Amino acid sequence: MNKKSSVYIVLGIVVVLGIWLITTFNALVKKDERVKLQWNEVQNSYQRRLDLIPNLVNVVKGGADFEQGTLTKIAEARSKATAVSVSSSEVDATKFKE
Template sequence: MTAVTISRPFGRRLLSALLLAVLTPLLSACGFNTIPTQEEQVKAAWSQVLNQYQRRTDLIPNLVATVQGYATHEQQTFTDVVNARAKATQATVQLPPDALNNPQLFKEFEQNQANLTGALGRLMAIAENYPDLKANQNFLALQSQLEGTENRIAVARRDYIEAVRVYNTSLQTLPTMLWKLIWFHDNKPLPTFSISEQAQQAPTVKFNN
């Protein structure tokens, strides 16, 4: 009978593979993957927040141009909207990939978006004084898109807040907090929105035509 010999490097690789095969389900079962998985869910929810705010930003030039065609004496309101949009856009473009780890940047982003919400609300309220504008088909289409976008923003913010709540709770409760102490030392609680939906709510954009 011929003896089968196994080289040491191969034997070590085989042993490592066997240990990995045994430990992976054990680590998963005891919550090792919970923190990184929930962190990725927070990042995905944050991306949706950014997407929906960008969607709103993209609507503004056409909206301003349409209202401006009827309300020529509301220049200050137009200026406020344009300036608020510029600041919100700049803040978003300059957000670093790790913005969620910088509470100050997050707060500035939120405040700029809230300011834009207020300016948009004042712009939409102008239509009450211009019946022809309220009946304009382009304005009505933009109004509908804005309503839908505001709803999407609300949903995206809600989903982000919930994802952060779940993630932050995992960092502070057993058994997952043990993995933070042992392995995920650098993971910190992530910021959530401090400005309420009510505070951000723009004046109604629905009109009785």
């Protein structure tokens, strides 16, 4: 083998290695971009969840206010129903016989 052919062989190996490195680098960059896009999707989902929490709190508060109002009305109705007051002017023996 002469010196000229060994230079061509080394040059060919360097070119093939350079092409392989470039394609590998480009593939890694593409994969990194895909990972970043997917991570952004995850962050968007978490942000949507966090944005929904105040709405859920408001709905629960509204339901609690409604329930509290209903409970108050029921308690008032019960107290009125159990508090029977009879005045002596309304008591008449003939009404009891009926």
